[in-house]
Amino acid sequence: MKVLKFGGSSVQTPERIRNVVKIVKADKQARVVVCSAFGGITDQLINTAKMAEKGDETYKNLFKEIEKRHIEAAKELIEIKRQSSVVAQVKNLLNELEELLEGIFLLRELSKRTLDNIVSFGERFSCYIISEYAKDAGLQAEYLDTRKVIRTNSNFTNAAVDFEITDKLIQEYIAQHPALQIATGFIGSNAEGVTTTLGRGGSDYTVSIFGAALQASEIEIWTDVDGVMTADPRKVAQAFPVPTLTYEEAMELSHFGAKVIYPPTMVPALKKNIPILIRNTFNPDFKGSIIYNQSSSDGKAVKGITSISNIALLRVQGSGMVGVAGVSARLFGALAKESISVILITQASSEHSICFAVKPEEAPLAVKLINEEFATEIQRSEIDKVVAEYDLSIVAIVGENMKKTSGVAGKMFQSLGKNGINITAIAQGSSELNISVVIKKEDEVKALRALHQAFFLSDIKVINVFIVGVGLIGSTLLKQIQEQKKYLLKEYSIDFKIIALANSKKKLFDANGIDLTVWKERLFNSPENMDMESFVREMEQLNLPNSVFIDNTASSLVSSFYERILKASISIVTPNKIASSGGYHQYQNLKDLAKKHDVVYLYETNVGAALPVISTLQDLVNSGDKILKIEAVLSGTLSYIFNTFDSTKKFSEVVKDAKLKGYTEPDPREDLSCSDVARKILILTRECGYPMESSDVVIHGFIPESCQKAPSVEEFFVELEKSDAYFEQMRANAEKEGKVLRCIAKFENGRADIALQAVGREHPFYQLSGSDNIIAFTTARYPERPLLVKGAGAGAEVTAAGVFADMIRIANYL
Ligand SMILES: NC(=O)C1=CN([C@@H]2O[C@H](COP(=O)(O)OP(=O)(O)OC[C@H]3O[C@@H](n4cnc5c(N)ncnc54)[C@H](OP(=O)(O)O)[C@@H]3O)[C@@H](O)[C@H]2O)C=CC1
Numbered sequence: 013m014k015v016l017k018f019g020g021s022s023v024q025t026p027e028r029i030r031n032v033v034k035i036v037k038a039d040k041q042a043r044v045v046v047c048s049a050f051g052g053i054t055d056q057l058i059n060t061a062k063m064a065e066k067g068d069e070t071y072k073n074l075f076k077e078i079e080k081r082h083i084e085a086a087k088e089l090i091e092i093k094r095q096s097s098v099v100a101q102v103k104n105l106l107n108e109l110e111e112l113l114e115g116i117f118l119l120r121e122l123s124k125r126t127l128d129n130i131v132s133f134g135e136r137f138s139c140y141i142i143s144e145y146a147k148d149a150g151l152q153a154e155y156l157d158t159r160k161v162i163r164t165n166s167n168f169t170n171a172a173v174d175f176e177i178t179d180k181l182i183q184e185y186i187a188q189h190p191a192l193q194i195a196t197g198f199i200g201s202n203a204e205g206v207t208t209t210l211g212r213g214g215s216d217y218t219v220s221i222f223g224a225a226l227q228a229s230e231i232e233i234w235t236d237v238d239g240v241m242t243a244d245p246r247k248v249a250q251a252f253p254v255p256t257l258t259y260e261e262a263m264e265l266s267h268f269g270a271k272v273i274y275p276p277t278m279v280p281a282l283k284k285n286i287p288i289l290i291r292n293t294f295n296p297d298f299k300g301s302i303i304y305n306q307s308s309s310d311g312k313a314v315k316g317i318t319s320i321s322n323i324a325l326l327r328v329q330g331s332g333m334v335g336v337a338g339v340s341a342r343l344f345g346a347l348a349k350e351s352i353s354v355i356l357i358t359q360a361s362s363e364h365s366i367c368f369a370v371k372p373e374e375a376p377l378a379v380k381l382i383n384e385e386f387a388t389e390i391q392r393s394e395i396d397k398v399v400a401e402y403d404l405s406i407v408a409i410v411g412e413n414m415k416k417t418s419g420v421a422g423k424m425f426q427s428l429g430k431n432g433i434n435i436t437a438i439a440q441g442s443s444e445l446n447i448s449v450v451i452k453k454e455d456e457v458k459a460l461r462a463l464h465q466a467f468f469l470s471d472i473k474v475i476n477v478f479i480v481g482v483g484l485i486g487s488t489l490l491k492q493i494q495e496q497k498k499y500l501l502k503e504y505s506i507d508f509k510i511i512a513l514a515n516s517k518k519k520l521f522d523a524n525g526i527d528l529t530v531w532k533e534r535l536f537n538s539p540e541n542m543d544m545e546s547f548v549r550e551m552e553q554l555n556l557p558n559s560v561f562i563d564n565t566a567s568s569l570v571s572s573f574y575e576r577i578l579k580a581s582i583s584i585v586t587p588n589k590i591a592s593s594g595g596y597h598q599y600q601n602l603k604d605l606a607k608k609h610d611v612v613y614l615y616e617t618n619v620g621a622a623l624p625v626i627s628t629l630q631d632l633v634n635s636g637d638k639i640l641k642i643e644a645v646l647s648g649t650l651s652y653i654f655n656t657f658d659s660t661k662k663f664s665e666v667v668k669d670a671k672l673k674g675y676t677e678p679d680p681r682e683d684l685s686c687s688d689v690a691r692k693i694l695i696l697t698r699e700c701g702y703p704m705e706s707s708d709v710v711i712h713g714f715i716p717e718s719c720q721k722a723p724s725v726e727e728f729f730v731e732l733e734k735s736d737a738y739f740e741q742m743r744a745n746a747e748k749e750g751k752v753l754r755c756i757a758k759f760e761n762g763r764a765d766i767a768l769q770a771v772g773r774e775h776p777f778y779q780l781s782g783s784d785n786i787i788a789f790t791t792a793r794y795p796e797r798p799l800l801v802k803g804a805g806a807g808a809e810v811t812a813a814g815v816f817a818d819m820i821r822i823a824n825y826l
């Protein structure tokens with residue numbers, strides 16, 4: 013035998029009622045069906061009564077609406093030949109309600125007792141109409157006004173049930189009434205037969221009372237969600253229903269936010285070990301959640317994650333508390349006198365301070381009460397004045413199996429820490445059912461998502477990506493991410509979600525992720541103009557876990573925001589060399605900030621594109637090697653130019669060709685003037701541990717001054733054409749000696765310089781082709797034959813691939 017309950021949203025409209033009756037009809041075990049008032053009616057009844065109490069005559073309009081809704085529902089649901097008698101019965105009830113309201117209006121008085129009577133009409137209308145419709149639908153059904161069987165005390169609006177009498181009344185009634193009972197939720201009556209209501213969660217309570225009295229095999233609570241969720245789906249989109257949970261887990265989860273069920277309503281069912289099923293009226297084929305007394309064996313330590321969005325934290329501390337008995341009794345006693353409920357308590361074993369959470373609106377009174385209670389101690393400086401902190405949230409993980417599993421707290425704290433979320437207080441009871449942390453309110457959603465990721469989606473790691481710069485490198489990167497998405501998901505469970513994109517004109521944000529097959533159109537059509545300040549602000553405000561910022565520009569404006577981005581606990585990947593080759597202090601500061609905020613700052617593509625240059629150097633240094641000399645060809649552009657330039661081509665044409673091939677900087681003057689190479693060698697010196705500045709790098713430039721000084725890229729090419737003969741002469745001279753030209757950067761004895769050199773066959777840099785870079789590290793461990801890194805050092809594909817590889821490194825770290 014089963015008892016079922018359908019809440020207000022399940023019986024909101026005639027169409028939904030038909031659906032409910034269909035569900036009930038399909039269930040041969042259903043014995044009692046408890047229904048709430050039609051969705052919204054309870055509130056409307058209360059408002060109407062309150063208006064009448066104030067003497068506001070428009071309460072009559074509200075009454076008319078209530079009247080209309082029920083008569084229309086009856087007309088729509090009940091078959092023609094029985095309609096008039098059912099409508100007449102509804103009208104009788106309406107008349108009774110109208111008279112009551114008139115009484116309130118005349119007396120200007122609304123007692124709790126009358127309010128309960130008024131509110132009871134909601135369930136009485138709905139269950140009567142539903143029972144009549146059920147008959148039409150072919151069910152042997154009857155209306156049960158539960159005031160007949162649920163006996164309570166006279167604590168109106170929140171009456172306590174007398175179980176001894178109620179159980180007996182229910183058992184007798186059901187024994188005498190073989191038909192399916194459509195029973196009013198929420199209401200009962202006292203010993204004198206006066207109407208009462210059962211308080212919050214009333215209809216759930218009713219079904220639980222029936223289930224327990226009848227020793228039902230199951231209690232089904234039909235609502236508008238798929239069950240008890242792993243987290244609040246409005247805050248965590250990936251939340252999913254928990255298949256099974258214990259009563260205690262359900263209580264913990266519903267205590268904090270996930271309000272599918274109101275905990276006290278479970279007590280009668282819990283006492284008799286009756287399973288409670290949470291089912292979705294709008295998705296009846298879904299199994300829902302089962303709440304019973306077996307802890308699950310699915311190996312999951314954590315069942316759900318919940319939060320209380322807004323709390324205040326109060327701290328009482330002082331030397332006068334250490335080892336003194338009775339301090340907490342006085343403290344919490346003072347609060348109890350004013351009915352201030354304490355949400356969370358922590359006290360360290362030093363007993364030096366007690367910290368506890370209350371509702372923010374109750375905090376000022378709590379502070380006052382404690383300061384009064386401990387006035388003497390405060391005066392003697394044995395206890396400090398109470399400190400209250402506001403704008404905090406509690407986030408908790410819940411699960412019975414936590415007590416058998418070590419490392420759960422570690423995982424919780426690590427995932428919060430990695431996302432830059434500071435924990436103000438921690439509480440875990442010895443039942444180990446719940447670990448609660450107090451954090452800043454603004455971090456609540458981020459924490460919920462990070463924890464949900466860690467405990468439920470650990471198979472798939474979502475990395476939230478924000479990209480500025482979608483030119484050559486940026487667009488190639490997006491293409492590569494799109495092509496590799498499935499593979500990374502399948503093989504490594506990494507999901508790169510592109511949350512934002514921007515170029516210099518437009519920005520586009522989509523917290524659900526941007527579909528990479530249409531990013532160009534979406535960005536082009538985006539109504540949002542780009543400015544870095546608002547881009548970063550939006551990124552900070554979204555406050556997503558596992559966030560990575562990618563800078564694919566060559567802009568100093570963009571890199572000037574790195575500091576702020578790292579401080580927001582967002583990792584950075586960039587091929588943009590400006591930050592790493594700007595002031596040394598800034599370079600070091602960014603590295604320190606990344607460490608401090610437990611995020612990652614990667615810029616491997618700053619030198620040699622995807623070639624493992626920086627990581628190799630870091631490995632050498634970290635493992636204790638001494639770098640004696642670095643000699644390198646660090647410009648893909650210059651390498652390509654001197655590998656391609658021969659007597660058949662003009663120098664300026666080869667440079668244009670390098671630009672077309674995507675080797676040059678957005679501004680090719682930077683390559684030709686060697687300033688790009690200077691940046692790279694400077695970065696390498698810094699990675700070796702030398703605090704060098706760009707002015708310390710000596711450049712022996714080789715392009716004519718007219719080219720160097722050209723004010724624009726166009727004019728630079730004009731000047732370059734004028735100098736073609738000069739470059740041809742340079743090349744021919746080298747060729748005569750059997751040599752080739754190489755722009756070589758060198759770092760030795762703390763000095764860095766760059767020069768164009770003609771090198772012969774014996775030189776290790778003679779054999780280069782395409783856009784090859786070569787880097788030779790002579791070190792204490794590689795003294796004779798240097799460690800060489802060689803390969804294509806520029807170009808869209810290799811650079812984007814290097815950026816992508818850095819992103820994957822971060823994903824593996826986070
Ligand atoms: N080419 C290569 O082989 C290598 C390149 N790199 C580095 O990669 C970076 C990108 O180069 P590349 O793709 O060729 O450059 P592009 O000029 O092709 O693209 C630059 C992108 O950045 C955008 N942008 C520029 N300034 C801003 C700004 N202030 N705010 C927002 N967006 C901005 C541009 O927008 P818009 O289109 O609107 O102007 C464009 O989308 C450079 O730092 C370069 O040094 C590093 C290693 C190798």
Ligand SMILES: N[C@@H](CC=O)C(=O)O
Binds near residue numbers: 618620647677
């Ligand atoms: N313009 C650069 C690109 C890589 O940093 C080069 O030519 O090497």
Ligand code: NA
Binds near residue numbers: 616617620623626
């Ligand atoms: Na590199």
